[in-house]
Amino acid sequence: MSNQIRPLIAGNWKMNGDAGSFLEVEAIKDKMAANVVNADVAICPPATLLHRVSAALYESDVATGAQNCHAEAKGAYTGDISVDMVKEAGGSYVIVGHSERRDGYSESNEDVAAKASAALAGGIVPIVCCGESLDVRESGKAIDVVVEQIIASCPDFAASQEIVVAYEPIWAIGTGKTASADDVAEMHDAIRAALVERFGEQGAAIRILYGGSVKPANAAELLAVENVNGALVGGASLKADDFWGIISAA
């Protein structure tokens, strides 16, 4: 982890969570209040729970965010939510370009950049995701593909405000397989170099999260890697004990 960058540990609940999840939210809030935490922490629940989770975490050290947004401010976009809606529901982050949306909804780099732009214009922090498939990893082109993807997914003015990048190898998501610390180091170094080339000094300050089967048992090793500035956590963010295990590893 680069010492000068405060890590971000963000939980992506995906399409999970219900009224019972508030016990987990309260438990995380209590642990955060009772301990000194050297990381920013955020929870991104489904859109229907965002308002309630934000209210439960009001004035705590845990921020909230959405898992997606539309690039437009309003209009005839059935089923979508705008950046202002995320903000009104209390969110200060939005995940954009998750591989589950790129693959499931054919989101292109341009779509992702437009969403990230909308988030920045609206004053919330986009967490822009990238990551390669197993085929790409096995073909030896992972670094080229991911660097091209992330650069094309970040709007031009990205670094003048806060933006977060998340590297999530698709083959490591929800599979229990984690990229090795060496592979993560190589990829995060390449992403850092590309961000610095594109954004200059400001690119050196952008947080680059790792995601893909992060758990309490592997968090310390992954978070110790140079240029890993936090984690985007799926399954393990649903249980307060597991999520706390990752937060405390930071």
Ligand code: 13P
């Ligand atoms: P898992 O931690 O469940 O592998 O999910 C990672 C992820 O996709 C977070 O956005």
